[in-house]
Amino acid sequence: MGLPSMSGSSLFKPCIAIEIAPNPQFLSLLRRFAGCLARDLGLTEEEALQLELCLDEACANSIEGTLMRTRQFDSPCIRIELSVQTDALEITIRDSGNDFTSAFQKATALHEFTDRTRKRGYGLQIIKTFMDRVQYSYDPVKGNELRFIKFLSNHPRPSP
């Protein structure tokens, strides 16, 4: 069963929240979920794949950052919210890992990137390349919040 139609209606805008422990074993489940949701929302196969990849990269970063800080595999401390808007899918990931403001600012979209000899650290670049809007904030008390938006392909995109 697909999600209810969004066209012309603001009655039902589902928000789905998932909390996971910082364990990379969860990544495949999250990818499958993101892929199913994307296809239900009418994103193209390529866009669905991009969304799977971006959620994977963002959560992998959160898991790594949180583990470095807490060393606890079991406590569900990474929260993923997927909010379906009329014209977009918005994903927010919150965690208590280390501040990555500097890495976020340095990350350029992949098409502006020439050094492919690097072995790690592509995650934020991938997200900036494939998502339509990406925001990041860090609060010493609340932790990290990474938010990205994918506009639905059957809706016109607002100008930035």
Add this chain to the structure above:
Amino acid sequence: MFKKFDFSSTTEQVDGISVQIVKIEGYLDSSTFRQLKDHLQSLIDQEQYRIIVEFGRLNYISSAGLGVLMGMLHEVRDNDGDLKLANMSNKVRNLFDMLGFSRLIRIYDDCEAAKQAFVEDQERLAHKKTVLPEDDY
């Protein structure tokens, strides 16, 4: 649960060249990439620099998996070898294309084409080694 990641590895002699064929399956992400990394590193430690990674049953790769391949690629090429990828599903090929990595690493339709490419590489290398000394004059 799900088939996470697995691999098998064989050595084949192709026109007198020793080629390592690593067949991978499942998904290659930050929970599984270390298995492939450790295996490829063990091949390189044994001075095996001609490697084909057969992707036939791999259904996903993230930047963690790509990082393993990119890291090994330079090491084998520095030793007159190569890392060639073969038999990718459309989904995985699409990921490589989207990220621009298919311009950097050679991808073949199947394992036989990748093996043949190693034979051609070897012929080019042999030709280069015989021609170069004359070019010094």
